[in-house]
Amino acid sequence: MAPLFRKSQYSTLNMTGRKPVFPGKLVTPAPGAEATDPLKRREIPEGLWEKCKQCSEMVFIKARQENNNVCPKCGYHYPMTAAKRIELLTDKDSFVEMDADLESVDTLKFEGVDSYVGKLAASKKKTGLKDAVVSGTATLDGKKYALGVMDFRFLGASMGAVVGEKITRLVEYAAKEKLPLVIVTASGGARMYEGMISLMQMAKTSGAVEKYQALGLPYIVVMTHPTTAGVTASFASLGDLIVAEPGALIGFAGPRVIKDTTQANLPEGFQTAEFLLKKGLIDRIIERKNLRAELSLLLDYFQNCAISK
């Protein structure tokens, strides 16, 4: 990385005397998506079944949800909320959230079809989250590690100042405490409501990751559907080990933009995890049902690998 971007510390917000914030355990999933009141559900029988997006079979929604949100018929991996993902990858009640109070600010006073303020309010209400990433520390089979999980429901898990700052603080905390680092990505890219501020998060998070990796500490990325644009182009592609869920869309720009720019015919399925595994960007594809056990194994492999200086 160019010396221009090298800094002793990359987190920028409220730096004076700051210590990592641990306000408490992660709250239960917000009302919505996967946490539907069973009594309410009974009153709406038409909501019991749905047509699978991939195989078009009628699937009992509860069966899909109990199967880690994977279609029991064809194995299609539906998106997961951050809370459910954390539940999947950590020991019970071990997750301690960091920086839970950081909230985005509408610096540009962005107005469009809807204002940024309006979009933020709607996403907060829908997800119960304050922004698109949840970060903290946890154990998995007793092994402590730092974990960041993006939640696509919150403005397409786009990266603005808060997402960038929370990722950066997590990386810097993991470096300080010599913890393995795992980030589960899902993102539509940079949060354009924040203009240049969103774009600089790419350099900021990448800079922090470089410093973390210089200590010889392991950084594992779990790419989920979809991981695109500015997140792919920064911390998501910098893992020492990059794994992905089956069928995940992974890319930078959309196919039409690439085709128009390069004037080339694009190979079939070139933005899928499977294609990128063949090309070497992805190291391994792991089905969700095996993710917990395999992550635990990876944390075993990487234990005590910090370089002592």
Ligand SMILES: [Zn+2]
């Ligand atoms: Zn299906």
